[in-house]
Amino acid sequence: MPMGEIAITEPGLQLLVVDAGRDTHAQETGYCASGALDQLSFELVNWLCENDLDAPALECMGEMQLSVSAETTVAVGGPSVSVWQNDEPVPAWQSHSLQAGDTLRVKPARMGTKTYIGFGGIIDLPVVQGSKSIVTREGVGGRNNDGASIKSGEVLLVELHQHHPQRALKDNEKPDYSLEKPLDVVVGYQHEHFDNWQQQLFFASEYQVTNDISRMGYRLKGQAIAYPDTDLYSEGINCGAIQFPGDGQPIIMLADRQTLGGYPKIGCVADYDLYRLAQAVPGDTITFQSISSDNARAKWLLRHRLEERIFDSEDADNGDDT
């Protein structure tokens, strides 16, 4: 397979390589889960490039620009992002063929959202615990395996696919990032220790996304939730877990969270709603509603089925199913 070069000319606020995250057992030895914050958009750009859905892609914040050394399929996705190929506007959420020397520029409408850029091929980087994700906090991943984010002037090598798919998402297949609907929360962990009325207060309140957001977790502010004093030993933290430190303001744990923590938790944002949270920016308003784990699983399976219908559609068109 031919190797292509992707030269980063403008990295934006933070540019990382991410994938579906580490082997599931890596957390048992203290490695964070890692991976794309918005897994839905990440998988969709990979599908548009006809990659495996867990192939490494770029996750960037702010305006970024790159150029390629050989013919390369690219696809860009994220909340209201503008895309230019050689200064010509082109649509997001579809595959494009860049020619040798072409540039690609992306710019999201709102500062702080995450844009995903998929390449038709395999980005060449060290694999740690089954993943090429860059984890800045751990100093792991990336070209020098030191966790550094990608800087201006850096070059990524990609084993390019030789086929160049033409795929596009229909409007109704694009992710709905709106925060109007509450995020589903599977209640659990220490929820029984929170007074009933404190639980009700949490689900009845609006919370703002603060500036204190990172790939580890998002801090929210709003109605403080009280929690009775207890001894809580450090325990495993699932993605989306809502924990309350002493000030009673929720922190929602995300991809690069530490594996163990000792703050009380009221429950966990349902997996299928995490991408909406990950795309929220400081000042956005978030609300929550509780859901039982059975209903949440049913909803997850339904959403998953819809995504599979997108992911399987091209194969059906090619007659692979027959």
Next chain:
Amino acid sequence: MQFFGRIKDIQPAGIDGVIIYFHGDTLTEKNEAVQAMARGLKARRLSWIKSLIAGYDSLLVLFDLQRADTHLVYRTLRQTSPREASQDEHSHYELPVWYGASGADDLARISEKTGLSEADIIGLHTNQTFKVFTVGFAPGFAYMGELDEALRCPRLASPRKKVPAGAVAIADRQTAVYPSESPGGWNLLGRCPLPLFKADGTQPVTLRAGDTVTFLEIDEARFRELADAHG
């Protein structure tokens, strides 16, 4: 069903997770119950279990949503016998420590907090075999315990911005070695020259829950020798 006696509570932890809390008279007993259940589940090689994250007194079971739900986890717990560790399952490590090493020396402060002399502090830390309760927070960070009651020492009021890799530390009744440079609020006893975390996996020490550790006092010359050898 005997093992349900050791389970205190089971709670959902997200769509694809269940967290189990265990009984016990002491933290060591609770943690043994956690480890025994984790071993019992591992021995069954259930491919729908994605990850078993052990805490001090809890076990987080993450499962494949396509193939399992909380009810299957409950049923599986009922059918799983906890397993004691076999002899060869766990390793014992002897970790050399340069006590009072530059950059990692809170001996005077610990002395003040505990009323022990510096020699007594080092003596209590080297005379005991510690058990790894769990590994987490950062890659290779092993929480070990339990320290002699006399050495119990609260965390710093405000955490340091930077603790060097290899720093050997105590807090409450726990001890640990910082595998890589990080912020930290524990009291520092000294430094261990052996790498506990390298991204390429070549570290000589990989602590896992259930492993045992003793600390061995070395001097600065030996520290430098070992640190050079493990560059």
